[in-house]
Amino acid sequence: KQEVTQIPAALSVPEGENLVLNCSFTDSAIYNLQWFRQDPGKGLTSLLLIQSSQREQTSGRLNASLDKSSGRSTLYIAASQPGDSATYLCAVQLGDTDKLIFGTGTRLQVFP
Amino acid sequence: DGGITQSPKYLFRKEGQNVTLSCEQNLNHDAMYWYRQDPGQGLRLIYYSQIVNDFQKGDIAEGYSVSREKKESFPLTVTSAQKNPTAFYLCASSKGRTDSDEQYFGPGTRLTVT
Numbered sequence: 354k355q356e357v358t359q360i361p362a363a364l365s366v367p368e369g370e371n372l373v374l375n376c377s378f379t380d381s382a383i384y385n386l387q388w389f390r391q392d393p394g395k396g397l398t399s400l401l402l403i404q405s406s407q408r409e410q411t412s413g414r415l416n417a418s419l420d421k422s423s424g425r426s427t428l429y430i431a432a433s434q435p436g437d438s439a440t441y442l443c444a445v446q447l448g449d450t451d452k453l454i455f456g457t458g459t460r461l462q463v464f465p
Numbered sequence: 466d467g468g469i470t471q472s473p474k475y476l477f478r479k480e481g482q483n484v485t486l487s488c489e490q491n492l493n494h495d496a497m498y499w500y501r502q503d504p505g506q507g508l509r510l511i512y513y514s515q516i517v518n519d520f521q522k523g524d525i526a527e528g529y530s531v532s533r534e535k536k537e538s539f540p541l542t543v544t545s546a547q548k549n550p551t552a553f554y555l556c557a558s559s560k561g562r563t564d565s566d567e568q569y570f571g572p573g574t575r576l577t578v579t
Contacts, residue, residue, distance in 0.1 A: 396469075396573045453508075
């Protein structure tokens with residue numbers, strides 16, 4: 354059974370720091386991996402999608418990497434800002450269905 | 466504007482009543498999904514539909530029902546058989562089985578049952 358784990362569960366940093374959020378999964382037979390952002394009481398916003406054949410994706414200050422063989426993905430946030438404060442979720446899509454399996458998220462707070 | 470809408474944002478019901486949550490998308494997506502989110506837990510899949518007039522149970526389907534009569538609509542009914550219905554419910558959609566099958570989410574409905 355696929356399990357997705359995110360470490361750390363919470364993170365509080367001063368503005369300007371470069372951050373790394375971690376996501377690990379137990380079964381490497383994934384179709385893709387997605388990173389989402391969720392603000393309190395809101396829906397999810399898709400940040401980056403990495404297909405199983407790709408190693409990384411970049412969007413602005415965000416960079417996500419994928420290492421299927423080790424079952425790991427990292428989300429790198431450069432020069433963090435208070436507006437980056439949110440919960441970040443990773444999810445893997447299984448290879449044989451459209452289902453997404455979510456991690457429990459990393460709650461990030463960036464203070465001025 | 467293209468996107469996914471869920472209504473209402475907040476919903477209150479008495480125990481023992483069925484309640485239907487609305488989800489509409491105008492993205493022309495084939496696939497639609499319902500998730501439940503509880504504090505301290507990741508999202509869990511309730512039901513999903515890959516095409517009109519077809520749907521499959523997710524990991525926690527007991528006490529829920531869905532229909533997919535139209536491509537743009539995927540309503541979720543929370544029945545009185547659901548033992549712990551109070552939660553945040555999220556609807557999503559995607560193009561379907563493509564290389565970049567990105568899921569897009571609605572704003573969510575917070576259901577409180579007392």
